[in-house]
Amino acid sequence: MDLRDLLDQPTSTERAAVDDLLGSAPSGWDGGEITPLDGHVAYGGHEARARRHLLLPALHAVQDAVGSVSKGALGYISTRLTVPPAEAYGVATFYALIDTRPRPATLIHVCDDIVCSRYGAEALKQSIEAEIGTPGATTSVGGSNVGWVPSPCLGQCDRAPAAMVHRAGTGYQNVAPAQLATLTGLQFDELPPGLIHQDRSTLTLLRRIGVVDAGSLDAYRSSGGYETLARAITMGRQDVVTALETSGLRGRGGAAFPIGLKWRGVAEAAGEEKYIIANGDESEPGTFKDRILMEGDPFAVVEAMTIAGFATGATKGFAYVRGEYPVAERRLSGAVDQAREAGLLGADVAGAGFAFDIEIRRGAGAYICGEETALFASIEGLRGEPRQKPPFPTEHGVFGKPTSVNNIETMVAALAVLDMGAEQFAAIGTERSTGPKLFCISGDVARPGLYEVPFGTTLRDLIVLAGGLREGNEVGAVLVGGAAGSFVDGDTLDMELTFEGAAEARTGLGSGAVIVFDETTDFGPVLRRIAQFFRDESCGQCVPCRIGTVRQEEALARLAADRPLGTLTDELGRLDDLAKVMTDASICGLGQTAASAIQSAFRLGLVGAAR
Amino acid sequence: MTMVEEPITIIPARVGGVEVELPLGSTVLDACRRAGADLPTLCYGPTMTAANACRVCVVEVEGSRTLVPSCSRKLEEGMEIRTDSERAMHSRRLVMELLGSASELDRAGPDLERWMRQARAMSGRFGPAEPETPRVPPEPGHHRPPDTASAASVAEPARVEDELYVRDYGRCILCYRCVDACGVEHQNTFAIAVAGRGFDARISTEFDVTLPDSACVYCGNCIAVCPTGALAGKIEWDMREQGTWDESRQEVTRTVCSYCGVGCNLDLHVQDGRIVSVTSPHDHDVTLGNLCIKGRFGWMYVDSGRGV
Ligand SMILES: Cc1cc2nc3c(=O)[nH]c(=O)nc-3n(C[C@H](O)[C@H](O)[C@H](O)COP(=O)(O)O)c2cc1C
Ligand code: SF4
Ligand code: SF4
Ligand code: SF4
Ligand code: FES
Ligand code: FES
Numbered sequence: 001m002d003l004r005d006l007l008d009q010p011t012s013t014e015r016a017a018v019d020d021l022l023g024s025a026p027s028g029w030d031g032g033e034i035t036p037l038d039g040h041v042a043y044g045g046h047e048a049r050a051r052r053h054l055l056l057p058a059l060h061a062v063q064d065a066v067g068s069v070s071k072g073a074l075g076y077i078s079t080r081l082t083v084p085p086a087e088a089y090g091v092a093t094f095y096a097l098i099d100t101r102p103r104p105a106t107l108i109h110v111c112d113d114i115v116c117s118r119y120g121a122e123a124l125k126q127s128i129e130a131e132i133g134t135p136g137a138t139t140s141v142g143g144s145n146v147g148w149v150p151s152p153c154l155g156q157c158d159r160a161p162a163a164m165v166h167r168a169g170t171g172y173q174n175v176a177p178a179q180l181a182t183l184t185g186l187q188f189d190e191l192p193p194g195l196i197h198q199d200r201s202t203l204t205l206l207r208r209i210g211v212v213d214a215g216s217l218d219a220y221r222s223s224g225g226y227e228t229l230a231r232a233i234t235m236g237r238q239d240v241v242t243a244l245e246t247s248g249l250r251g252r253g254g255a256a257f258p259i260g261l262k263w264r265g266v267a268e269a270a271g272e273e274k275y276i277i278a279n280g281d282e283s284e285p286g287t288f289k290d291r292i293l294m295e296g297d298p299f300a301v302v303e304a305m306t307i308a309g310f311a312t313g314a315t316k317g318f319a320y321v322r323g324e325y326p327v328a329e330r331r332l333s334g335a336v337d338q339a340r341e342a343g344l345l346g347a348d349v350a351g352a353g354f355a356f357d358i359e360i361r362r363g364a365g366a367y368i369c370g371e372e373t374a375l376f377a378s379i380e381g382l383r384g385e386p387r388q389k390p391p392f393p394t395e396h397g398v399f400g401k402p403t404s405v406n407n408i409e410t411m412v413a414a415l416a417v418l419d420m421g422a423e424q425f426a427a428i429g430t431e432r433s434t435g436p437k438l439f440c441i442s443g444d445v446a447r448p449g450l451y452e453v454p455f456g457t458t459l460r461d462l463i464v465l466a467g468g469l470r471e472g473n474e475v476g477a478v479l480v481g482g483a484a485g486s487f488v489d490g491d492t493l494d495m496e497l498t499f500e501g502a503a504e505a506r507t508g509l510g511s512g513a514v515i516v517f518d519e520t521t522d523f524g525p526v527l528r529r530i531a532q533f534f535r536d537e538s539c540g541q542c543v544p545c546r547i548g549t550v551r552q553e554e555a556l557a558r559l560a561a562d563r564p565l566g567t568l569t570d571e572l573g574r575l576d577d578l579a580k581v582m583t584d585a586s587i588c589g590l591g592q593t594a595a596s597a598i599q600s601a602f603r604l605g606l607v608g609a610a611r
Numbered sequence: 612m613t614m615v616e617e618p619i620t621i622i623p624a625r626v627g628g629v630e631v632e633l634p635l636g637s638t639v640l641d642a643c644r645r646a647g648a649d650l651p652t653l654c655y656g657p658t659m660t661a662a663n664a665c666r667v668c669v670v671e672v673e674g675s676r677t678l679v680p681s682c683s684r685k686l687e688e689g690m691e692i693r694t695d696s697e698r699a700m701h702s703r704r705l706v707m708e709l710l711g712s713a714s715e716l717d718r719a720g721p722d723l724e725r726w727m728r729q730a731r732a733m734s735g736r737f738g739p740a741e742p743e744t745p746r747v748p749p750e751p752g753h754h755r756p757p758d759t760a761s762a763a764s765v766a767e768p769a770r771v772e773d774e775l776y777v778r779d780y781g782r783c784i785l786c787y788r789c790v791d792a793c794g795v796e797h798q799n800t801f802a803i804a805v806a807g808r809g810f811d812a813r814i815s816t817e818f819d820v821t822l823p824d825s826a827c828v829y830c831g832n833c834i835a836v837c838p839t840g841a842l843a844g845k846i847e848w849d850m851r852e853q854g855t856w857d858e859s860r861q862e863v864t865r866t867v868c869s870y871c872g873v874g875c876n877l878d879l880h881v882q883d884g885r886i887v888s889v890t891s892p893h894d895h896d897v898t899l900g901n902l903c904i905k906g907r908f909g910w911m912y913v914d915s916g917r918g919v
Pocket of ligand 4: 786814840841
């Protein structure tokens with residue numbers, strides 16, 4: 001490989017940020033001080049290239065420290081990791097939370113997604129604009145340079161409007177509900193995970209949230225924590241996998257794949273090197289369940305991952321945490337450190353003779369990285385582009401090795417299977433949708449929040465649980481499954497919340513997001529925001545999604561401006577044509593679902609010609 | 612010592628009801644072409660691993676929920692393939708329409724022209740393409756709202772940075788072929804990559820520095836694989852701009868490059884007594900279509916007044 005360094009040198013702060021992560025550069029070849037010896041001896045090569053997976057962490061390190069990644073910093077990282085600068089730039093420019101252009105030291109990300117835009121975000125954006133200027137502009141507030149940008153859903157929809165503030169050198173903070181005064185005051189308290197409105201003692205998955213200290217292993221243990229690992233070890237690998245199969249537990253991340261089959265696949269795959277990934281990239285608009293679990297019960301995630309390692313023979317786990325979830329990242333890191341110190345992670349877990357350890361990886365503002373194959377690419381230091389399946393992750397996962405990717409809620413539900421017993425778990429819900437399930441309700445209900453119910457609860461009962469509609473209004477429509485889901489209307493409220501019930505109602509449970517819109521809703525802006533989301537989040541790899549999402553947004557904008565291209569029927573036909581090619585010919589689920597909510601809205605007559 | 616050759620396994624499949632038999636390891640595309648289907652391909656090139664990006668080659672495979680990219684999907688025994696189902700034809704047409712709505716395709720060659728004509732693809736149906744604007748640095752996750760008058764496009768001024776080749780990215784369809792040619796597949800230089808995300812993804816050097824400032828060694832191997840004319844030798848690009856490029860008036864002479872001892876085959880394309888481009892045959896076992904700066908551009912010394 002023929003590498004040419006960028007000419008710019010890093011500043012000392014940038015260099016220190018990278019060296020903190022990678023250790024200081026051993027020789028001039030790696031970007032260190034050039035000594036006479038370096039003219040004769042070259043290190044690097046294979047060993048250095050094998051560190052490419054540190055690319056995103058290194059970009060984060062610089063971004064965290066100074067607020068953006070300059071030419072000099074990128075050049076230094078490229079040299080240290082032996083990554084061609086063009087490729088490093090390609091990776092850096094893939095992520096919304098990595099800036100390759102200078103930006104103010106404090107950047108406020110203001111959510112204007114589906115829920116927040118209807119609950120104060122528009123007013124908030126206006127007042128911020130009056131104070132700071134347009135997105136991209138910089139103003140000095142109390143001696144600090146401040147700017148702002150709009151943001152997709154920040155996973156705080158139950159306390160809209162939400163914001164996230166990044167201060168270079170200090171870190172990230174979530175603010176919700178956000179007000180101008182708090183944002184520009186730049187003083188924030190750490191947010192609690194969120195209110196749980198149900199009686200915790202009746203719950204399974206949420207029983208510790210807000211009750212047990214999330215920062216203490218002792219507290220976790222005295223609330224029954226790590227009893228499940230002990231039970232799993234007593235049962236043995238085979239029986240753990242069999243129990244999960246018997247339980248009927250299906251993945252809660254969207255694809256509803258049976259977890260038992262997945263763990264068996266990895267357990268039986270050839271080779272020594274295997275991985276467990278807990279998918280905490282949760283970026284589906286309207287979804288905040290995994291954040292609450294990671295923030296409020298992080299040891300449960302660590303324990304479940306450890307059991308997954310035990311059952312499958314994987315010795316290494318990654319917890320991939322969404323970049324917009326700083327509290328979740330801190331809590332999980334703390335839990336991993338404490339577990340390791342207590343011998344519950346490491347070379348000999350709990351003295352039971354197996355090795356397992358966990359590394360936390362932080363996302364950087366890319367919805368697509370929640371897709372499992374894109375997630376692998378992101379961990380490996382590549383652009384977060386999905387790839388065609390087959391081959392499936394259980395055979396060919398991260399670093400090309402057998403990998404089980406499980407959603408955070410799925411992980412926590414796996415503990416419940418082993419705690420209550422597979423049969424007991426399978427008895428909850430319906431035959432094909434077993435166990436307790438989390439739903440994130442937001443929008444026009446009296447008590448938005450996270451709710452745990454048995455599968456099979458009706459949509460109507462769930463809405464009642466959330467206090468019914470605000471101000472006694474009627475339901476206009478409910479968006480089930482987030483932006484990637486579909487709308488159902490007021491006539492469908494008796495649908496059972498199960499995988500099969502959702503399919504029957506022509507929607508999908510997806511991530512468990514349930515966004516309620518009352519009868520007064522103007523759905524035009526909602527659909528346009530969804531179209532904008534997919535256009536922004538497409539990775540750009542395949543044509544149906546890369547260009548189709550643009551054309552879909554353009555058509556909706558023309559309809560809104562009453563400037564149709566041809567007749568209204570032409571526009572609807574065009575949208576329909578786009579929906580087909582995106583659904584049928586896109587590589588991954590992002591493109592395949594980018595038209596589903598919009599198509600369902602037209603089908604139900606929520607907007608457009610049919611109304 | 613005698614070499615025992617692995618027997619080649621032949622597997623049967625059906626394309627549109629017609630039985631075909633191909634060696635194990637063939638692709639669905641191979642099977643379709645064997646059955647006589649004229650399937651379009653763009654990101655897939657004969658000398659490279661399929662990038663599986665453009666999706667213009669999708670077909671229907673029984674049992675698969677979504678359509679299947681024929682170029683990169685391996686043929687399986689007993690597969691039932693349909694190239695002419697309404698779904699498959701719709702998607703192939705839409706992919707071509709979408710590409711044509713965002714990129715200038717008039718130099719993409721006669722094959723694409725034929726495929727688009729046969730599919731009745733109408734690139735203009737998404738509105739007039741947005742006019743050329745200089746490239747802005749990527750801002751992933753953000754974009755300007757649609758202007759409701761034009762269809763967003765990738766049009767940008769052609770980059771004429773030297774006398775060797777031109778990067779005319781308004782013609783780029785983001786097929787990844789140049790990136791792969793410069794990187795893992797052929798050249799191992801990694802001068803260019805995809806930067807930005809979604810519709811704003813573009814082929815770029817680090818921070819979009821000019822080629823002379825990048826790691827580029829001017830091997831021109833990216834030019835050789837570009838399917839749309841987005842990358843072209845300077846002389847060819849100039850002639851096309853002036854309307855004087857005429858392949859029917861060109862003669863191709865094969866010769867062996869004399870700059871070093873590797874023995875690369877060169878095809879000299881001569882129009883009106885002047886060498887207008889140099890290529891290397893894709894099926895040449897030494898080059899696979901690749902050359903170095905001397906082979907690809909050294910002939911310019913034949914014409915006076917031009918220097919590297
Ligand atoms: C665009 C896209 C985004 C996704 N995002 C997530 C995510 O944030 N979290 C998640 O668990 N799964 C996500 N998935 C699904 C994953 O690919 C994968 O199916 C899941 O993590 C497997 O875990 P499970 O079996 O426990 O559901 C996403 C899929 C797609 C197509
Ligand atoms: S469907 Fe969209 S997100 Fe998925 S690979 Fe294609 S371009 Fe990327
Ligand atoms: S000319 Fe060669 S080195 Fe330069 S970008 Fe093209 S393939 Fe890479
Ligand atoms: S420049 Fe040519 S080869 Fe490169 S991605 Fe664009 S169309 Fe493909
Ligand atoms: S946090 Fe704003 S929509 Fe979810
Ligand atoms: S030619 Fe098959 S995906 Fe591009």
